[in-house]
Amino acid sequence: MPILETQGLTYTYSVGSPFEKTAVDHVDLRIDEGEMVGVMGHTGSGKSTLIQHFNGLLKPTSGKVLLEGKDIWEDKDKIRDVRFKVGLVFQYPEYQIFEETVYKDIAFGPKNMGLDEAEIKRRVMETAEDIGLKEELLDRSPFELSGGQKRRVAIAGVMAMEPKVLILDEPTAGLDPAGRDKILDHIKAYHRRTKNTILIVSHSMEDIAGFADKILVMNKAKLFCYDETKKVFGRSEEISQIGLDVPQITRVFDRLKGRGLDFGKEVYTVGYARDLLLKQLSEREGQ
């Protein structure tokens, strides 16, 4: 059963005013439990509007969002529960930190859920470990931490609600390569432990290629495609046409194909490219 599903989801801003704009246009989507999804699309493609529907921050103009098969807007008073089941981490989440200590800030979400102290403590400790925050940091003021650490505190704050679906909007924006790798590794580890569904919005195809089982592409308010990673990068020409990048390594293999050197496989990571080339080279030598 899909964990998250949309049916004809449409969202229009400022209905009836001269600024009326349809940001999400009839999107039908089924995301299965446990998937690790990369979300890509231009600024203004509708991807941010789309993800804000998944936890009920925005209400569809028409169409439905189903969580575990149930329309999230069926009972308007229960919408807060949806937000606990679908955790959303915004861009630059460190700017939402407000508590005196790291512990308290991570505990904010679980507290709002009405959990008891022991359960809150368990969750804070566990997520802090998942995201790589050492225990001695928990009593410190989050405002004293480094940029990358603050970002991890903010992500932990949403993870600690133990949402069935975790959505992160550009979790690595503005970080340097080391900070980026660290955060992605911790998210991957969290995924391995919890088996929860994760959606990560990213502009970096290299990053997406490194973690995603499936890729969701938005273009001009419409769903361009939602498919397995290798299939999406197999359409690298179309992807480039709508102005999105494909990994540099994919472009090299596209170039080789153009020169009549077709390896017959979709290449989107360096490791895979190396193995593929070495295998083919040794086969040639064997002949």
Added chain:
Amino acid sequence: MLRDITIGQFFPGESLIHRLDPRFKIVMTLLYILMLFTGSHILCLAVGTVYTVMAIALSKIPLKMFLKSVKPLLPFLVITAAINLFLVNTGDVLFRWRFLKITEDGLNISLFMIIRIVLLIMGSSLLTYTTSPIALTDAIERLLSPLKKLHFPVHELAMMMSIALRFIPTLIEETDKIISAQKARGAEIDTGSMITRAKNMVSILVPLFVSSFRRADELATAMECRCYNGGEGRTRLRQLKAAPRDFIALAVTIIFYAAAITVSILLK
């Protein structure tokens, strides 16, 4: 949502009123307010009404917008009218019910007050509707510039005003984002009891303050890098040059003002 609020309520346009020099517009508005308050006869207000209607027509902004500007002050208008209506006891009695009594003078005065206030609001709305906040700030700075000699920080105040104007949209957007982020963590902001709501305001205000200070700090550095050194010896890209139309408009305003004063002296 927050971003739907239009701060300053400026309606860009190319009308004659839009194109007038903002300094002249401010002076004319002040004259207009004076006119409304010095004239004590209802005919003065008639003159004022003609002036206002003429200016509104010239601005090409729909009358609806001006009526909207009066709306928030409606309760205040009603109270003012009621006080005058029931508390002024002189003149012929028009209506009596138990201890309530309405007299002719009372009716006149409350009508007079209502028209005066409505004209006042409409007239000053015309200024903000047709002049961008930044042009207003600029004009105020220039009008007040003689005060610099008295060491009044005219430039500094104007700079603060214009930076505030610059950052209003940025901060509104940011507030929107923080609210969404906290809602995503289950904060009850537009639901829940007053106490939870108040508590949750902290989760919005703290990040907003922190980020405003960071912005202020970065902006200060950026300004220094671009050689900002106070108002001394500054030149301006925005040139304010009075055109013949500004003097004509001012002359017309003065004529109306004189007419209103004459009417009120003659009819006293």
Added chain:
Amino acid sequence: MSNIIEIKDLHFSYKGDEETPDVEVLKGIDLNIEQGEFVAVLGHNGSGKSTLAKHINAILLPTSGKVLVDGIDTADEQRLFDLRQRAGMVFQNPDNQIVSSVVEEDVAFALENLGVPYEEMRRRVDESLKAVNMYDYRLHSPSQLSGGQKQRIAIAGVIAMEPKCIILDEPTAMLDPQGRREVMATIKRMNKEKGITIVLITHYMDEAAQCRRVVVMDKGRVVMDDSPKAVFSRVEEVKSIGLDVPQVTELAWELRKAGCDIPGDILTEEECADAIERLFRS
């Protein structure tokens, strides 16, 4: 060619207090940059690269050592505005460096401060806006612009001062790919057409790869200073200080490690495709 920027044995420490000791951020930097160069300063967060940038513009002053910009000592308070006119600065957050609510007035800000007469100011503002392809937006409000457009406005504001050198402190870190491309294209053009020296502080290796010279910083020191080809061919070293190399360079390096006959200094897709083709057609 003469040096526009000369940095001699620059040390800088943030002063601590009774509880915390001083933190030395820059530990002896020697660096000369010639007029007209296009240099990337590459390093991870905390490597000292931004601190270095702030010294070129006298936002920070050396604890010891010297920084000269066009012969002006940054510690010379008398010539501060002279210095800042010659070396303009663009910052990371596009929102926090735009002062005015009207694009053209923001571009004019520095000129207003310097007391440039109106006619001259008008000319320079228009030229700068055209140079960054933002002339059509001159009467817009910055809040209506995209991040990339805002950064181009910030660049125009610096160009208007007619500087010899622009220091850009991670100007693309907060932008989307489209914005990053716009900004990179703009600064490349400024370098090529106007001969303005560019110092680009960044942690994006793909941006550094587009420069002519890459200075790599780590722990407050310059650890590499060479052409991008030479720098990125040292894959292991670059990775060990927390930076990326282009995927093509990494692939070539991996293949070399596995014994393939492939050059180690591959930097572009074309070069990589060529090398692989040679490997398979030989």
